[in-house]
Amino acid sequence: MKTIWAAQALLPTGWASDVAVTVDETGQITDIADGQPARGHRAGILLPAPANAHSHAFQRAMAGLTETRGPDPRDSFWTWRRLMYRFLDLLTPEQVQAITALVQMEMLEAGYATNVEFHYLHHQPGGVPYYDLSEMSQRITAAALQTGIGLTLLPVQYQFGGCDRRELTAGQIRFGNDPARFARLMEEASRALTALPADTRLGVAPHSLRAVAPESVTEAPELAAGGPIHMHLAEQLAEVEEVQSAYGQRPVEWLLDNAHVTDQWCLIHCTQMEVHETTALALTGAVAGLCPITESSLGDGIFDGVRWLDTQGKIAIGSDSNIRISLSEELRTLDYSQRLRDGSRAALATPEHSTGRRLFNAVCTGGARAAGRNAGHIAKGYLADLLALDDGHIDLAGQSGDKLLDCWIFAGDDRMVTDVWSAGRHLVKEGRHIARDQITAAYGEAIKPLRDAL
Numbered sequence: 035m036k037t038i039w040a041a042q043a044l045l046p047t048g049w050a051s052d053v054a055v056t057v058d059e060t061g062q063i064t065d066i067a068d069g070q071p072a073r074g075h076r077a078g079i080l081l082p083a084p085a086n087a088h089s090h091a092f093q094r095a096m097a098g099l100t101e102t103r104g105p106d107p108r109d110s111f112w113t114w115r116r117l118m119y120r121f122l123d124l125l126t127p128e129q130v131q132a133i134t135a136l137v138q139m140e141m142l143e144a145g146y147a148t149n150v151e152f153h154y155l156h157h158q159p160g161g162v163p164y165y166d167l168s169e170m171s172q173r174i175t176a177a178a179l180q181t182g183i184g185l186t187l188l189p190v191q192y193q194f195g196g197c198d199r200r201e202l203t204a205g206q207i208r209f210g211n212d213p214a215r216f217a218r219l220m221e222e223a224s225r226a227l228t229a230l231p232a233d234t235r236l237g238v239a240p241h242s243l244r245a246v247a248p249e250s251v252t253e254a255p256e257l258a259a260g261g262p263i264h265m266h267l268a269e270q271l272a273e274v275e276e277v278q279s280a281y282g283q284r285p286v287e288w289l290l291d292n293a294h295v296t297d298q299w300c301l302i303h304c305t306q307m308e309v310h311e312t313t314a315l316a317l318t319g320a321v322a323g324l325c326p327i328t329e330s331s332l333g334d335g336i337f338d339g340v341r342w343l344d345t346q347g348k349i350a351i352g353s354d355s356n357i358r359i360s361l362s363e364e365l366r367t368l369d370y371s372q373r374l375r376d377g378s379r380a381a382l383a384t385p386e387h388s389t390g391r392r393l394f395n396a397v398c399t400g401g402a403r404a405a406g407r408n409a410g411h412i413a414k415g416y417l418a419d420l421l422a423l424d425d426g427h428i429d430l431a432g433q434s435g436d437k438l439l440d441c442w443i444f445a446g447d448d449r450m451v452t453d454v455w456s457a458g459r460h461l462v463k464e465g466r467h468i469a470r471d472q473i474t475a476a477y478g479e480a481i482k483p484l485r486d487a488l
Contacts, residue, residue, distance in 0.1 A: 035056060035057065035058055035059070035064070035072030035114035036056070036074060036075070036458065037054055037055065037056050037057075037073055038055045038057065038074055038077060038080065038418075038420065038455070039052070039053065039054045039055075039070065039072050039073055039074050039075065039076050039077065040052075040053050040055070040076075040077040040079065040080035040422065041077070041078055041079070041399070041425055042078070042079050042080070042425065042434065042438065043068075043079070043080040043081070043082070043412060044081050044082065044394075044412065044439075045057070045066065045068075045274060045411075045412050045413070045470055046413050047122075047253070048437075049434065049435050049442065050068040050276030051068060051069070051073070051444035052069050052070050052072070052433075053066065053067070053068045053080065053412075054066070054067050054068075054070040054073065054074070055080070055418070055420070057418040057455075057458040058223055058458075059458075060112035060232065060457075060458075061231070061403075061417050061418055061456075061457030061459065062415060062416065062417060062418065063163070063242065063250055063414055063415065063416050063417070063418050063458075064456070065414065066413065066414060070207055071205060071340075073084075073272045075453070075460070077220070077422035077452070077453055078110070078211060078422060078423060078424055078425025078426065078430075078452065079422060079424075079425050079430065079438055080412065080420060080421075080422050081145075081394070081420070081421050081423065081439075082146055082398045082409065082410055082412050082419060082420065082421075083146060083147035083148075083398075083409075083419040083420050083421040083454055083455070084146060084147070084148075084152060084350075084351065084361070084394075084398045084401040084402075084403040084409055084410070084419075085146065085148035085149075085150055085184070085186070085398045085401035085404060085407060085409070085419075086141045086146040086148060086149055086216055086255060086351070086352050086359075086361075086401075086442075087140075087149065087150045087300060087321070087323045087350035087352040087400075087404040087405065088150060088152055088264070088300075088302050088325055088350075088353070088354050089137065089149055089150065089151050089152060089352055089354065090151075090152055090153075090154070090173070090324045090354060090355060090356070091130070091133055091134040091137040091138075091149075091151060091153075091177075091354060091356065092122060092125055092129075092130050092133050092134070092155055093118065093354075093355040094133050094136060094137045094140075094355075094356035094357075094359075094483055095121075095129075095133050095355050095480075095481050096117075096118065096121055096355070096357075097356065097357045097358070097467060098357075099121075099284065099356075099485075100117050100118075104417065106238060109168060115326040118205075119204070119205020119206065120205065121204070121484070122205070122208065123154060123157075123159050123204070123205065123208075125155065125207075125484070127164070127169055127170060127173050128173075128175075128480065129480040129481070129484065130170060130173045130243065131174075131176050131177050132177075132476045132477050132479070132481075133172040133475075133477060133480060133481070134151075134173065134174055134177035134178075135180050135181055135473045135476065135477070136473055136474065136476075136477040137177075137179040137353075137356050137359065138150070138177055138178060138181040138183040138463025139181050139211075139469070139470060139473045139474075140356075140359040141192060141353070141359055142183055142454050142456070142462050142467055143179065143451065143454070143462055143465065143466065143467055143470075144359050144361045144362075144448040144451065144462050145362075145421040145448060145451045145454060146183075146361060146454075146455065147183070147184055147419035147420070147421070147454060147455065147456040147457075148181050148183065148184035148185070148186060148401070148405050148407055148409070148419065149178065149184070149186070149407065150188065150237075150264070150352065150401075150404060150405050151174055151185065151186070151187055151188060152188050152190055152239050152260075152264060152302070153170070153171060153174055153187060153188060153189055153190055153192065153239075154189075154190035154192055154208075154209045154211065154241060155208055156170050156171075156189070156190075156208060156209060156211065156219065157178070157207070157208045157209075157210070158208065159171075159208065160207060160208075160470065161202070161207035161208060163215075164343055165482065166220060166222070167215070167219050167220060167222050167265055168223045168225070168226050171189060171219070171222070171223040171226050172186060173225045173447040174187060175226045175227060175229055175230060178234075179229060179230060180469060180472075180473065181461070181467070181478065182355060182456060182459045182461045182467065182468075183234050183408065183456055183461070184231075184234070184386070184405070184409075184417075184419065184456045184457055185227070185230060185235070186234070186235040186236070186237060186238075186261075186262065186405040186406055186488060187219055187223060187227060187233050187234075187235070187236055187237070187262050187405065188237045188241045189216070189219055189223050189236075189238065189239065190209065190239040190240075190241050190385050191211065191213075191238070191240045191241060191245075191246050191250055192206065192209035192210055192211065192241045192245045192246065192248065193210060193211070193212065193213075193245060193246050193247060193342060194244070194245055194246070194247070195244075195245075196244050196276060197243065197244055197276050197277060197279070197281070198280065198282035199247070202380060202419060208475040209245075213250065215469075217257065220236075220238065220249040220257060222238065222388045224236050224432055225246055225341045227404040230375065231457060231459075232262075233407065233417055233456075233457040235261060235262070235405060235406040235407060236261050236306065236362060237258055237262035237263060237264060237406055238254055238257045238258040238261065238263055238264075238278070239263070239265060240254050240263075240265050241265065242265060242266040242267070242269075242273070242275060243265075243267070243273075243277050243281070243285050243288065243289070245271040247359070248281075248292065248343075251265070251289070251292070251293055252292055252293050252294075252347065254293075255294065257296065258298070260298075261301070261406050262298060262299075262300060262346035262403075262404060262405065262406040263298055263299045264299075264300045264301075264302060264323065264404070265299070265300075265301060265302065266301075266302045267285050267286060267289065267301040267302060267303065267304055268284070268285045268286055268301075268303065268304050268305065268306040268307050269302070269303035269304075269305055269306065269329075269334050269335075270305075270306065270334060270335075271305070271306055272334075273285065274306050274452065279339075284308070284311065284313035286307055286308075286314070287302075287460055288312075288487070289315075290314055290315065290318070290485055293356050295315070295318040295320050296318060296319055296349070297318075297319035297320060297321070297403060298318065298427050299318070299320040299321070299324055300320065300321040300322075300323045300350060300403075300404040301315065301320055301321070301322070301323065302323040302325070302339070302354075303323070303329060303334055303350070304322050304324075305329055305334040305335035305336060305337050305427065306334075306335050307389065308343065309338075312338045312341050312342055312345070312347075313341065313345050314343035315344060315347070316341075316342050316346065316348075317347075319348065321347070321348040321349065321350050321400045321403050322337065322342060322347060322348065322349045322350070322353070322400075323349075323350050323351075323352055323404055324339075324349055324350070324351055324364075324368060325351070325352045325353060325354035325355075325357050325364070326352035326364050326365075326367035326368040326371060327353065327354075327357060327360070327363060327364055327367055328352075328353070328355040328357060329354075330367060330371070331357055332355075334406070335430060336371045336372070336374075337368070337371070338376050339372050339381070340372055340381055340382065340383060343382060343392070343396065348396070348399065348400040348403060349396050349397060349400045349433055349437070350397055350400040350403070350404040351364045351365065351368070351397045351401065352364075359395075360447065360448050360449050361448060362443045362446065362447050362450075363392070363399065363447065363448075363472055365390070365393045365443050366443050366444055368382075368393065369381060369382050369389055369443075388436040388437070388439065388440050389440065389443075390436060390439030390440035390441075390442070390443045390444065391436040391439050391440075392407055393443070394439050394443070397411040398411070399411070403418075407419075417457045418455050418458040419455065419457065420453075420454070420455040421453065421454045422452045422453040422454075423438065423442055423451060423452065424450050424451075424452045427437075427450050429441045429442075429445045429446045429450075430442065430446070430450065444468050449465065451465060452464060452465055455460060
């Protein structure tokens with residue numbers, strides 16, 4: 035048993051002072067009491083730590099390398115994707131493990147407790163499977179074993195290069211599996227996860243309506259076996275147009291008419307939705323997996339967060355391309371996008387809660403749902419996924435209540451994060467991951483040949 039004591043803590047009932055949280059050896063919270071004398075590990079401001087609900091870990095090694103324009107003045111997501119395909123053709127399993135460990139370390143230092151990895155890089159260059167079909171899944175697992183982060187692994191099903199079922203391109207060939215081989219991959223990935231703690235989860239991710247057969251989408255709940263189901267949906271205008279041309283409906287319309295969408299689903303991006311789609315999808319209970327920094331970087335569009343949240347829709351936050359891993363900046367970018375679109379201020383605040391409080395509550399509960407994880411609250415019976423902020427920081431000192439969240443998200447950054455626990459594992463101390471030096475050294479060695487080649 036361990037005790038974490040905080041001067042201020044955000045509980046389901048609201049803010050409390052002098053809070054002692056007791057955590058057992060399984061990582062569950064067994065007791066919470068306020069008005070307690072300081073004991074155990076002392077923290078300033080204690081919050082639930084959300085899940086990072088959408089990540090392609092390997093893309094972290096591309097950060098900052100795609101900011102030039104080629105001869106085509108209309109550079110877009112699709113030209114970026116061609117560069118990404120060229121990059122991933124070089125990656126080895128050892129490099130993927132080192133990159134993933136760095137990503138998970140940076141997630142933890144930013145305040146996330148869980149990595150939901152949308153994992154689609156399965157095979158060797160040229161598309162030949164590794165001797166062990168789950169080789170790359172094992173590398174994600176090995177990284178999580180080193181970093182200690184909570185892991186929800188989502189092997190991605192990828193069959194086609196488009197809705198017309200064209201062959202995968204050279205850049206996509208490492209992703210591809212027919213349904214039978216993908217089912218085997220899921221089984222082998224499940225075995226690989228047994229090396230990790232009991233809070234680890236397995237889900238499934240049909241990549242998108244462009245990349246899998248319609249029946250693979252509708253059969254996803256069976257393959258998920260109770261785990262989360264994630265899918266890219268309505269990210270780009272060209273994607274919407276291709277799906278509409280092939281199936282006679284826009285992506286959200288098709289999904290709602292053909293799949294039983296529940297709160298087991300997390301739909302990623304959803305930046306190209308019409309009003310009726312936003313309302314209808316929110317009412318299913320599905321989580322919208324938002325990645326505002328990446329969506330800004332790629333020019334995806336702006337998610338209709340005001341309408342979605344006003345319809346009681348659930349949201350989670352993710353770092354996607356990992357061009358920058360920052361929890362506070364993701365939340366700030368999401369809110370600022372609403373303000374820019376609507377010419378408003380404090381677009382996501384309510385009379386009851388400030389912008390920071392409403393956003394943070396939403397991503398904690400929605401992220402836990404998207405990760406299939408019993409977390410998101412500082413409450414008895416929940417996993418101790420926790421983060422602490424420095425109450426002595428110049429922007430937080432003397433503040434209380436929701437202003438703490440607002441000052442962190444809108445005036446500060448993740449340097450305010452002092453400690454992070456994942457299922458009770460104390461992994462970030464004084465702002466640094468406990469294995470930072472080893473992880474960063476391994477990453478530096480891994481990417482050197484990649485950068486030389488590019």
